Amino acid sequence: MLKRITSSQNKDIKRLLQLQEKSRNRRKDGQFVIEGQRETELALKGNYSPLQFYFVPELIDFHMVMEYSKQNTETPAELIEINKDVYDKIAYRSSTEGIIGVFRSREHKLEYLEFHTPTPLLLIAEAPEKPGNIGAILRTADAAAVDAVIIANPKTDLYNPNIIRSSVGCIFTNQIATGSTSEIVDFLRSQEINIYSAALQASLPYHEIDYKKASAIVMGTEATGLSDEWLENSTQNIIIPMQGEIDSMNVSVAAGIIIFEAKRQRGFKL
Incomplete structure (x- = not known):
């Protein structure tokens, strides 16, 4: 089921910001954040597994996000629709096509x-x-x-x-x-x-x-x-x-x- 978030005070948005800002949280959860369509596609090409996608439907095609969510994972990544105001608060760049993903990190031994x-x-x-x-x-x-x-x-x-x-x-x-x-x-x-x-x-x-x-x-x-x-x-x-x-x-x-x-x-x- 598609989730919709309209407030930057939502707990999922706060957790996303923690992953962006704190190395400790990334290590503890074994997850990290990717912003942008190009970076997302390179991560998927590199066989990284997506867990969530936050997207703005006015900025990126929903069917494209759906395709991303099915790659490199047995269970499709969760899709979360956000509005432009929320996106502007969590995005570092304004030119990243309206998509932010949470991916599973890897060990680099x-x-x-x-x-x-x-x-x-x-x-x-x-x-x-x-x-x-x-x-x-x-x-x-x-x-x-x-x-x-x-x-x-x-x-x-x-x-x-x-x-x-x-x-x-x-x-x-x-x-x-x-x-x-x-x-x-x-x-x-x-x-x-x-x-x-x-x-x-x-x-x-x-x-x-x-x-x-x-x-x-x-x-x-x-x-x-x-x-x-x-x-x-x-x-x-x-x-x-x-x-x-x-x-x-x-x-x-x-x-x-x-x-x-x-x-x-x-x-x-x-």
Whole structure:
């Protein structure tokens, strides 16, 4: 039965806002919020299971929402019609086609990663703090079609709405895992994956490295770089030579430069 909500004080709306705003609630409930048609379709394509859809019938076709509700689930997601006033209170953006979904979250363990090639290319980011940077890294990874993204020592949960928004849904198009630096180093060694750490010390220019074998490109933060554990376990440290006055650049930009050099070596036509 279709439910209708006309007040932002409704308990379901308050719970939705809690999921949007509080990582603790997302972890406790194992659920997260997606806003927008494009992001919803990418999540469904990535086999995420929907639980609820809040929608404004004047902004999105009801039959389309019905189709969304049946995907990746044995029991169709609950459909909740809301008015424009309620939508304006819970939506971050005005251009998201009148749909907000609650989805079941996943665990992102290293052992869940699946590689379909003996020479996977991985992008690893250690302790990224800003959701915008994480989102940009995920967009870079999607553009290059890397085999997986791994977040070491994460500072925020992956289902933070700002990560979903800044990644424009690429959180759902990438294979992602999280873990401590020690766990990830052990995992890479067990998989015989070369570790190329972006660092100033004992480095070679990034374009002099052969990335055609199984490779992990490891990026640190602009402020602190990588921890010593990465530098001690690196196959080779790498650097992007720069001609200006500064010695660092945005992590997603740097990752893109190195990742696309690896893709070029692997036969990707730039």
